[in-house]
Amino acid sequence: MKITATIVPFLLFTLSFPSLAAERKSDLTCKAQALSEAKKLLAFYRDNDDRADIDHNVTPLAKIQNPENKSHYFDVLQVWGTIYKGKYRMRFIFLNDCTLMGEEILEYANP
Template sequence: MQRIYIILIIITHALAFSTSSQAAQVKSSLHCKDQAIQQAQKLLEFHFGPDDRIEISQDVKALASIVNPRNKKQRFDVLEVWGFIYKGEYRMRFEYYLEKQGTCLLMGQEILEYANI
């Protein structure tokens, strides 16, 4: 009985550590939130030109980080932002490297129209 109790305590602590690590990762990922929103506006304007109907959602979702293909020891934070032009919806993802001094370095971006073809 005591052995089961000790195992349950270990599992509980491991889950708590995992959850706090994930929360810390999301917090660091959202450090570049404002830059991602600004970049989303620029990306839509680049693809479609200036348009008064462009709207950018202020909700930014932190996705799982990805490994830098050039240096496996480095990771890029991935932020997802949605944009809209008239009836069009666009999912944009931005990859940032967070430098030690807190600077967000944009490393990649993608845009995909959310459509049922």
């Protein structure tokens, strides 16, 4: 009886927080597009600085749910870039067919 009393609250807790479920990793099928978009985004962000360099390691992050259609998920790929001493993290959001849906860039700095 004690086991049941312990398991039931645990199951209710787990079911009430779906975000605790295992995250699905993004696919690397859009790796080439992510690298191409990273080069364009960094050039745009820093006015075509010729010191811009893109790291060719693409990291797949957890998929994100489409806010318009909860049954669809987007792939999120992360690419790092540098310009001189500046370090930039770029994330790209793709549909399954590698259509770019969103992008973000963040400069890592220690002011």
